[in-house]
Amino acid sequence: MQAPLAALLAGLVFGIGLALSGMTDPAVVQGFLDLFGRWNPALLFVMAGAVSVTFIGYRLAFARGAPLFGPRFLLPTTTHLDAPLVVGAALFGIGWGLAGYCPGPAVASLASGSRDVLLFVIAMVIGMLLAAPLHAQLRGVRAPAQAVGEAG
Amino acid sequence: MTPYLLPLLGGLLIGAAAVLLMALNGRIAGISGIAAGLVRAPFAPESLWRVAFLLGLVLGPLVVLAVTGKSGIGAPTATPVVLIAAGLLTGLGTALGGGCTSGHGVCGMARLSLRSIAATLIFMAVAITTVFVTRHLL
Numbered sequence: 001m002q003a004p005l006a007a008l009l010a011g012l013v014f015g016i017g018l019a020l021s022g023m024t025d026p027a028v029v030q031g032f033l034d035l036f037g038r039w040n041p042a043l044l045f046v047m048a049g050a051v052s053v054t055f056i057g058y059r060l061a062f063a064r065g066a067p068l069f070g071p072r073f074l075l076p077t078t079t080h081l082d083a084p085l086v087v088g089a090a091l092f093g094i095g096w097g098l099a100g101y102c103p104g105p106a107v108a109s110l111a112s113g114s115r116d117v118l119l120f121v122i123a124m125v126i127g128m129l130l131a132a133p134l135h136a137q138l139r140g141v142r143a144p145a146q147a148v149g150e151a152g
Numbered sequence: 153m154t155p156y157l158l159p160l161l162g163g164l165l166i167g168a169a170a171v172l173l174m175a176l177n178g179r180i181a182g183i184s185g186i187a188a189g190l191v192r193a194p195f196a197p198e199s200l201w202r203v204a205f206l207l208g209l210v211l212g213p214l215v216v217l218a219v220t221g222k223s224g225i226g227a228p229t230a231t232p233v234v235l236i237a238a239g240l241l242t243g244l245g246t247a248l249g250g251g252c253t254s255g256h257g258v259c260g261m262a263r264l265s266l267r268s269i270a271a272t273l274i275f276m277a278v279a280i281t282t283v284f285v286t287r288h289l290l
Contacts (some may be wrong), residue, residue, distance in 0.1 A: 004177035005203040008218035011205035014169035014181060014254075015212015018224070021162020024213060025226025033283040042159040047257060050170070051162025054262035057171030067178030074178050076250065081270050087258075088249020093239030097232045098283025102253045103246060104183035106239075107206055109225045111213045116228040120239040128188045129242020135248055137209070 003069040019080075023122045024109050033097055054096030083138045099103040170259055177201060183209070184246030236277020249275075 021110050022042050024026035031040030066072055101109070101120055109117045170181035179186075179201070190202040217223035228235060246252040251260060256275075257265050258270020 003177055004200045004265070006181075007173065007201035008204040008208045010169045010173040010176065010181065011208020011213055012206075012215065013165055013172060014205075015209040016216055017162045017165030017167075017169060017212070018209070019162070019216040020165065020211040020224060022157045022224065022226075024224050025161065027226050027230045030229060030287075033279050034287060035280045037287055038159050038285050044155060045156040045159040045213035046166070050166040050258045051159045051163075051165050051262050052212050053167025054170045054258055058166065058174055058259075058262050061171060061175040061251055064175070065198060067174065068176045070176075071176040072178060073174065075180065075262075076265070076267070078250075079266065081267060084248045085250060085267055086274060088245045088247070089271040089274035090278050091241050092245030092252060093278025095238040095245055096253075096275060096284050097279035098216035098241070098286065099236065100260075100265055101228075101235075101242065103187055104209065104252070104254050106242075107183060107187065108209045111210045111277065112225045114228065116226075116232060116235055119232055120228070120235045120242075121230075123236045123239025124243035125187070125191055125242040127193055127245070128184075128247045129243075130240075131244050131247030133187070134244065136249070142183065142243055 006069055014104070017050075018108050019103055024105045028104070029100040029102075030097070033100070085136050087138060091150075166254070166258060166263075170254070170262070173205070174259075180255055180259045181205075182251045184242075184252040184261055185250070185255050186248050188243075245275075 018024050023046060028040060028042055032043035034040070037085065037149065039125075061067070099120060103124060105118060106120050106124060110121060172255040173179050173181040186202050186205055190206065193199050198287050213225050230238060249256070251268065251271060256268040256271040261272060
């Protein structure tokens with residue numbers, strides 16, 4: 001039971017962070033992406049804070065050798081760039097620019113009970129299901145039984 | 153500097169959450185990956201932590217609402233049709249690309265991963281271009 005409880009705690013802290021940071025406000029996010037317009041640099045501070053804490057914290061965590069509630073750290077093994085990465089990032093970029101939502105804030109925003117947010121999340125889930133066949137196309141192989149995902 | 157204090161604090165907490173998930177569960181706090189993993193195997197025992205994490209994520213704004221009176225959740229700016237299209241692109245793109253702003257942008261970059269740095273640069277540039285086109289060209 002410890003692992004799911006730990007995950008719940010991590011998710012809660014993450015959600016609180018998102019809510020405080022402005023990431024759950026599409027206007028703030030799109031303000032950051034409006035680099036050539038009325039630029040709102042807030043997201044820069046979010047990223048800077050998040051990446052620096054994670055950089056330091058990861059090093060401390062890895063130094064322990066193993067997670068507290070698991071046998072090993074589960075890290076991505078692919079290191080080279082490939083077509084799915086590039087195409088995927090581009091497609092995500094379009095989606096992010098259009099709505100100002102990325103997966104985390106979208107899920108967290110479900111807390112508002114908004115029908116529009118629910119629409120986005122449902123569409124996102126469908127998009128995730130469509131990824132496996134497209135991934136196979138890009139790599140020219142038969143669709144694997146398991147869908148793709150870098151981590152998680 | 154004050155308007156950026158809360159974003160910075162939020163970011164620090166996001167980082168703390170990512171560190172917690174790695175130190176305790178050994179997992180990357182990449183929401184797209186966690187969600188995709190859950191979508192792939194919604195009822196598997198090994199998906200329980202994913203349900204728990206995402207539940208915590210939804211509770212976060214509610215806790216902030218209870219303490220501060222504001223949830224931090226802003227109204228969507230796009231129409232339902234655009235939201236659906238954006239959702240599809242986000243789901244497809246993050247699953248294909250193996251990450252999003254949290255997985256690649258925070259966790260991957262913190263690990264100095266070449267793939268994550270590349271992905272982050274790409275989705276940032278494309279998102280900025282998309283906003284430029286939709287706000288200033290169309």
